[in-house]
Amino acid sequence: MINSIDYIELEEKYGAHNYHPLDVVLERGEGVWVYDVEGNRYLDCLSAYSALNQGHVHPRILEAMMNQARQLTLTSRAFRNVQLPQLYKELSELTGYEMALPMNSGAEAVETALKIARKWAYAVKQIPKYQAEIIVAGNNFHGRTISVISFSTEELYKSDFGPFTPGFIAVEYGNPEALEQAITPHTAAVLIEPIQGEAGVIIPPAGYLAKVREICKRNRVLMIADEIQTGLGRTGRLFACDHESICPDMVILGKALSGGFYPVSAVIGDQDTIGLLRPGEHGSTFGGSPLAAAIARESLKVIVEENLIQNAETMGNYIVSELNKTTSDHVKEIRGKGLLIGIELKPEARGARRFCEVLKQEGLLAKETHENVIRIAPPLIIDRPTVDWAIGKILDVLQMP
Ligand SMILES: *Cc1c(COP(=O)(O)O)cnc(C)c1O
Numbered sequence: 001m002i003n004s005i006d007y008i009e010l011e012e013k014y015g016a017h018n019y020h021p022l023d024v025v026l027e028r029g030e031g032v033w034v035y036d037v038e039g040n041r042y043l044d045c046l047s048a049y050s051a052l053n054q055g056h057v058h059p060r061i062l063e064a065m066m067n068q069a070r071q072l073t074l075t076s077r078a079f080r081n082v083q084l085p086q087l088y089k090e091l092s093e094l095t096g097y098e099m100a101l102p103m104n105s106g107a108e109a110v111e112t113a114l115k116i117a118r119k120w121a122y123a124v125k126q127i128p129k130y131q132a133e134i135i136v137a138g139n140n141f142h143g144r145t146i147s148v149i150s151f152s153t154e155e156l157y158k159s160d161f162g163p164f165t166p167g168f169i170a171v172e173y174g175n176p177e178a179l180e181q182a183i184t185p186h187t188a189a190v191l192i193e194p195i196q197g198e199a200g201v202i203i204p205p206a207g208y209l210a211k212v213r214e215i216c217k218r219n220r221v222l223m224i225a226d227e228i229q230t231g232l233g234r235t236g237r238l239f240a241c242d243h244e245s246i247c248p249d250m251v252i253l254g255k256a257l258s259g260g261f262y263p264v265s266a267v268i269g270d271q272d273t274i275g276l277l278r279p280g281e282h283g284s285t286f287g288g289s290p291l292a293a294a295i296a297r298e299s300l301k302v303i304v305e306e307n308l309i310q311n312a313e314t315m316g317n318y319i320v321s322e323l324n325k326t327t328s329d330h331v332k333e334i335r336g337k338g339l340l341i342g343i344e345l346k347p348e349a350r351g352a353r354r355f356c357e358v359l360k361q362e363g364l365l366a367k368e369t370h371e372n373v374i375r376i377a378p379p380l381i382i383d384r385p386t387v388d389w390a391i392g393k394i395l396d397v398l399q400m401p
Contacts, residue, residue: 004037022360022367029056032379032386034365043390045359045366045378049197050229050340053256053312054302055379061259061298068294076285083293090297091268094304095238097251099274101267102288102296106228106254107143109265112282113224113250114147114191116267118167119276120222121188132188135221137173141198142191142226174204176211183215189222189249190215194240197229200373201342203335206244213246222273228254228265229340233303233380236313236338243337249273259299264292308380312338315387319376322391328398330355332372341376342369343394355397362393 004025024042028035032055034044047053054061068083075081084102091100101116103109114134121132136142136151149158151168158164171178173196194209196202216223225248230240232253237243239251250273254265265287267274286292303309316338323334323343330349335342345352352368359366359374369375376394378386 002037007037022356022365024360024365031055032382040363042360042363042365043378043386045364045376045390047377047379048260049255050234050377051255051258052260053233053308053380054259054299054306055381056260058259058299058302060302061261061295064298065261065291065295068291071290073291074286074289077283077288081290081293083290083297084288087293087297090300091266094300095251095268096247097268098270099268101274101277101282102292103265103267103284104263104286104292105143106252106265107145107148108284108287109228109252109254109267110142110148110191110226111145113252113267114189115282116250116269116273116276117189117191117222117224119281120273121186123276124272125188125220127186127188131186133167133169133184133186134188135169135171135179135182135190137192137196138170139173139196139199139202140170140191140193141196142193173199173202174208176208176215179212180215180219183219183221187219187221189224191224191226193226193230194243195230195235195337195340197340197375198369200344200370201335201340201375203337208244209241210244210246213244213248216249222250223248224250224252226252228252230337232256232300233309233312234338234340234377236309236316238309240337256303257299258292258295259302261295261299262292264296264299266296303380306381311382312380315339315380315382315384316341318384319387319391323394326395326398328395330398336376339377339380339382343374343376343398345372345374347372355400358397358400359393362397364390364393 007025025037026034027037034042118132121127138153142148147165150164152158169182171182225241227239250269258264320336330345332346333344352374356366356368
């Protein structure tokens with residue numbers, strides 16, 4: 001038998017070092033719990049960055065996946081399959097958008113939305129060819145492809161990887177005036193996260209998203225919301241944009257669209273955007289495969305039928321109010337919407353990582369984001385006794401010197 005230390009050694013020796021994981025080697029997961037090779041149990045408070053809203057190895061999604069895997073896994077989009085049209089219809093009925101374009105990873109779906117926005121800029125808004133500009137927010141996170149890191153403002157994500165894709169302008173997040181000032185006759189779209197998860201669970205001022213929606217409409221600019229992390233129930237609404245009752249022109253989904261089984265992403269929108277693409281202009285071998293579509297269909301049903309959206313709101317509000325009772329000197333601010341919660345520590349606390357290491361020893365897996373923030377984002381199926389257990393652990397660990 002080989003143990004955690006051996007696995008870690010193998011990984012460090014043979015794998016690229018583009019992550020700095022906590023040293024826990026997981027072998028099995030069930031619901032909100034994961035188990036390491038030594039049999040220790042941990043509460044997963046990261047949920048694979050919100051890909052596991054439905055919990056680990058959800059039995060219904062597992063069954064849908066196995067059934068489809070026995071039938072037909074991949075056709076390519078050169079042929080049609082029976083699952084994809086049903087996913088389209090169910091996504092439309094759930095979200096109110098007319099159409100969808102399926103991809104695999106989140107970053108690919110972001111790229112797809114950007115391509116559609118550029119196409120719209122030339123075909124509809126009549127912006128002179130190749131002059132289209134897309135406005136993004138400072139401290140954004142939209143994935144890791146060359147074009148996507150081209151408009152990152154994080155040195156670590158981009159500095160060694162130029163030359164960059166032109167056509168993007170970053171403005172301050174949460175500041176509608178800055179956004180409006182950056183709009184020119186060549187602006188095609190604004191791409192925004194309703195809450196910036198990777199930046200440290202940054203929640204914009206109330207009314208910001210509604211203001212962005214209004215500014216975009218008035219200036220004839222598309223609003224694109226990246227809901228890859230915030231969508232599908234995570235914040236206590238189907239979409240985080242629902243908190244301000246707005247509908248962006250396009251919404252980007254990923255992560256929990258597959259309940260963590262398989263990479264599935266999509267861009268959803270109406271005929272006037274998604275409908276612009278012609279055969280051959282975009283595609284993906286695996287995007288929209290019958291296996292992916294079957295998994296996504298069941299993943300969406302689980303979110304709705306198990307009331308995960310409501311549970312995220314109830315449990316999230318409760319966690320934030322309980323954590324706010326902390327007397328720890330380390331804590332600067334606790335913020336959250338639904339089950340996307342950030343505990344920001346003061347700079348003197350010497351980083352969130354050491355708290356995550358101790359939480360791990362206590363049986364709770366969370367990951368620091370941006371030095372000083374502990375992100376707490378368990379699967380949305382979490383129940384009240386487990387929440388109470390987690391709160392106790394977190395409050396204890398925050399008391400350490
Ligand atoms: C995770 C994430 C992405 C990228 O998704 P991948 O599947 O890792 O490519 C993009 N945007 C946001 C907001 C994310 O959280």
